[in-house]
Amino acid sequence: MIEVKNLRKEYSNDHVKTIALDGVSFxxxxxxxxAIMGPSGSGKSTLMHIMGYxxxxxxxxxxxxxxxxxxxxxxxxxxxxxxxxxxxxxxFNLLARTNVFDNVKLPLIYSNIPExxxxxxxxxxxxxxxxxxxxxHTPNQLSGGEQQRVAIARAIVNHPSLxxxxxxxxxxxxKSGQQIMEILQDLNDKGHTIILVTHEKYxxxxxxxxxxxxxxxxxxxxxxxxxxxxKNGLFK
Numbered sequence: 606m607i608e609v610k611n612l613r614k615e616y617s618n619d620h621v622k623t624i625a626l627d628g629v630s631f632x633x634x635x636x637x638x639x640a641i642m643g644p645s646g647s648g649k650s651t652l653m654h655i656m657g658y659x660x661x662x663x664x665x666x667x668x669x670x671x672x673x674x675x676x677x678x679x680x681x682x683x684x685x686x687x688x689x690x691x692x693x694x695x696x697f698n699l700l701a702r703t704n705v706f707d708n709v710k711l712p713l714i715y716s717n718i719p720e721x722x723x724x725x726x727x728x729x730x731x732x733x734x735x736x737x738x739x740x741x742h743t744p745n746q747l748s749g750g751e752q753q754r755v756a757i758a759r760a761i762v763n764h765p766s767l768x769x770x771x772x773x774x775x776x777x778x779x780k781s782g783q784q785i786m787e788i789l790q791d792l793n794d795k796g797h798t799i800i801l802v803t804h805e806k807y808x809x810x811x812x813x814x815x816x817x818x819x820x821x822x823x824x825x826x827x828x829x830x831x832x833x834x835x836k837n838g839l840f841k
Contacts, residue, residue, distance in 0.1 A: 606767065606798055607633040607656055612665035614651050625651040627821040633800065635766070638793040640801045640809035643818035650771060652818070653802050657690055657769050658682045687712055691760030695772040697752045699744045705731060706740045709758045730758040734788055750781025757788055768792060771802045786811045790834065
């Protein structure tokens, strides 16, 4: 599904060059659950932004389903991001004065899907994260964990094949974080490819594979030997 080859990203500021990624290469197959792990400044968020077509590399290639970011114009990139990818971020990014139903519906605004089908998809997505009873609430009426579940519902409403989760538990208490990881594991079991960005070893062990970065380079890429499985707020 994703092929990253010799990826390099440089930033220049006041003639000072910063290398965020330095020759990164790996593949991710459909249905994988991969954690990108590393300390702050390791390049993991930059890598996610390039894989998610939110940024372009300085050199090297990143292909999603065989297409390179360099082969697509901005409109085509926006289409792929909206139709084939879902994004979950640490700080939820919900519209404060908009209720849960309409927040989840946002990715469908410019879709040609009939309105009745849009509403059906929204209700299904909200139900899948256990918030049907909260669909008329606004974000300030929800807990942090509930807000993140709304963000996940919004990410999956277009039925994307790939979901990016950038520090999805970083702003939550441990119990809420476990519930979010349980939802992500369940989505993976249903066929979604999940790419999780985290700096926490504990969270990365809930994926099936961990790619560790340091100073923009891969220092390890391995299967999780003893994967943590979240179920009903607990681990087994």
